[in-house]
Amino acid sequence: MGRLSAFLAIMILMGSAVYAYSVKYETIVLAEQIAKHKLKISREKESIALLKAEWQFLNRPDRIQALVEQHSDLQPLQTQQIARWADVPVRKDSEDKIGQKLDTLGLSDVTSSLATPKKPATQSVRRPKVEQ
Secondary structure (H helix, E strand, C coil): CHHHHHHHHHHHHHHHHHHHHHHHHHHHHHHHHHHHHHHHHHHHHHHHHHHHHHHHHHCCHHHHHHHHHHHCCCCCCCHHHCCCHHHCCCCCCCCCHHHHHHHHHCCHHHHHHHHCCCCCCCCCCCCCCCCC
């Protein structure tokens, strides 16, 4: 009985040693992955900072003004060009010549039935219109 308990104790000790080694190895691998990710993050932060600096450089007002003067023939806004909403004329409804032709040919119902999906046949209750 003493030999069996000693053998079991040695086996348990060896099993726990193997488990501890595997945990240590996994920890080392994960620590290396964390270090790689931290390095990637720092590189990305540097590239973001570089892109922000480049964006600020490209969006300088004096540079944009020079580009506008070089590539555009726009003139500064005059006060006479500003109008109130009430001064804007109301646009007339445009005539639908295709719709009128379809009406004269008697095909307006066909196109409207194709354009709108048919509702399933259900009974609906019509409510009378209440005038206010």
